[in-house]
Amino acid sequence: MRQVQHVIGGRVVSSASGATFTSVSPIDNQPIAEVAEGGAAEIDLAVAAARDAFPAWSRLDPTERKRALHRVADGVDARRDELAEWETRDMGKPLALSRDKDMPRVAQNLRFFADWAEQVATSAYAKPWDGVLTYELREPLGVVGAISPWNFPLMLLSWKVAPALAFGCTVVAKPAEQTPVTASIFAEICQQAGLPDGVFNVVHGFGPGAAGEALTTHEDVEAITFTGESATGQAIMAAAAPTMKKLSFEMGGRSANIVCADADLDAALAGSLRGSFVNQGEVCLAGSRLLVQRPVYEEFVSRFVEGAQGWTVGDPFDPQTRIGPLISEEHLDKVLSYVELAQEEGAKLLTGGHRLTDGALAHGNYLPPTVFADADNSMRSCREEIFGPVQMVMPFDEVDEAIAIANDSDYGLAGLVWTQDLATAHRVAAEVRTGTMWVNCFFVRDLRAPFGGYKDSGLGREGGDHSYRFFTEAKSVVMQLA
Numbered sequence: 001m002r003q004v005q006h007v008i009g010g011r012v013v014s015s016a017s018g019a020t021f022t023s024v025s026p027i028d029n030q031p032i033a034e035v036a037e038g039g040a041a042e043i044d045l046a047v048a049a050a051r052d053a054f055p056a057w058s059r060l061d062p063t064e065r066k067r068a069l070h071r072v073a074d075g076v077d078a079r080r081d082e083l084a085e086w087e088t089r090d091m092g093k094p095l096a097l098s099r100d101k102d103m104p105r106v107a108q109n110l111r112f113f114a115d116w117a118e119q120v121a122t123s124a125y126a127k128p129w130d131g132v133l134t135y136e137l138r139e140p141l142g143v144v145g146a147i148s149p150w151n152f153p154l155m156l157l158s159w160k161v162a163p164a165l166a167f168g169c170t171v172v173a174k175p176a177e178q179t180p181v182t183a184s185i186f187a188e189i190c191q192q193a194g195l196p197d198g199v200f201n202v203v204h205g206f207g208p209g210a211a212g213e214a215l216t217t218h219e220d221v222e223a224i225t226f227t228g229e230s231a232t233g234q235a236i237m238a239a240a241a242p243t244m245k246k247l248s249f250e251m252g253g254r255s256a257n258i259v260c261a262d263a264d265l266d267a268a269l270a271g272s273l274r275g276s277f278v279n280q281g282e283v284c285l286a287g288s289r290l291l292v293q294r295p296v297y298e299e300f301v302s303r304f305v306e307g308a309q310g311w312t313v314g315d316p317f318d319p320q321t322r323i324g325p326l327i328s329e330e331h332l333d334k335v336l337s338y339v340e341l342a343q344e345e346g347a348k349l350l351t352g353g354h355r356l357t358d359g360a361l362a363h364g365n366y367l368p369p370t371v372f373a374d375a376d377n378s379m380r381s382c383r384e385e386i387f388g389p390v391q392m393v394m395p396f397d398e399v400d401e402a403i404a405i406a407n408d409s410d411y412g413l414a415g416l417v418w419t420q421d422l423a424t425a426h427r428v429a430a431e432v433r434t435g436t437m438w439v440n441c442f443f444v445r446d447l448r449a450p451f452g453g454y455k456d457s458g459l460g461r462e463g464g465d466h467s468y469r470f471f472t473e474a475k476s477v478v479m480q481l482a
Ligand code: NAD
Pocket: 147, 148, 149, 150, 151, 152, 156, 174, 175, 176, 177, 205, 206, 207, 208, 209, 211, 212, 213, 216, 227, 228, 229, 230, 232, 233, 235, 236, 250, 251, 252, 253, 283, 284, 285, 385, 387, 413, 453, 457
């Protein structure tokens, strides 16, 4: 059993109360870590440490901050295998994803924002005829609370922490309680890289009525950057209101994946399978409503089912595995309840739908790729976020109909369209109300671009300049020159 503790003011500490909780691996539901369970007391200490560290860190030359964050990135690279193995043990995603995608992205997030922060300039607004010069100062916000989910544990934590630190804020992070381990290893790396004490703090624990909520209500926390469920976002917004925090939310999705009859169907198939099942379908950006144009519907659905059956489910440490276990038994039950609901609602189950219990899989939370055809967008199983390897497929006739179905959702995080017609691509991209629209691709990211969601999927945007604007306060300095 690994011992996982808080990191507060540069010290590795347990909770004042001595409280702990156990983190289990979804591979076999066996305990892997004993984790310090923080509450308001630990949040108070961490916020105080971050506040003390803020003046020096925020005034440090951005080049020095950049160097420090590059050292952290180097530390992540150096310990990539160890981080990836713990991520997979804690979360269940295939090791190849943790090692070859997530951990390199953690390092990339750090380097990207470190470099960006050194380059940014502010504007000047000159009125020489009046002798007035106004210029903009951008100042780091202060202490930022970063609350992250379990599906890309360290990658999403670093997506928040990297820009916050690069732009001169100090951070108290509250990682997801299901996947606490890599955040603590990361804090260790930060210390070894020479990040000053208190600049980055980690408090473990739960959300409502616990460490998470204490962070959102703390009067010395200037902003909350949160990724998680939309309902949690609503709770955080309400909790943060009395202290008027700046908020940035990246939340749930139920994105449409539109396959037009003129698409390159091989590419659409490969992309749609990834868009449905990568990371066990535990992906906010998943194209989890698959809309296929009628002329190719039968053919595409049959190839999609065959493709889905080819995704090997199993131990995430096995290199053959493409789908590991779901995060917890509780989550598996939730996903299975949607499988049942979809059947009650009249969708046709084509493959999957049952927990796998063969051999060693019996101890973990394994669900094979599950495909329903002839779904209808009015079904709850098409409207609510399932967050598992379950795909609901429905036909459409005209592109306008597909756009209308895509938009008939409380969410608006992502979307995919597969077509060889440029005009269709542009029209769908423009008319679907969503934060990211992928045309003939999936999961491709440019870290300079805005990232976030419309409707219940988000509040604000992060990425490049958007993160810069979020983590800094703008001030106008007005000078009378004449
Ligand atoms: P969650 O909302 O249950 O938890 C996320 C984090 O919030 C955890 O650290 C949790 O402890 C904390 N939390 C929960 N209640 C809180 C409260 N009242 N106050 C403060 N903190 C609280 O989400 P999850 O189950 O960990 O993650 C899955 C969800 O995240 C899905 O909805 C998914 O779509 C979403 N997600 C969105 C993105 C995105 O970029 N838009 C990325 C990944 C995941």
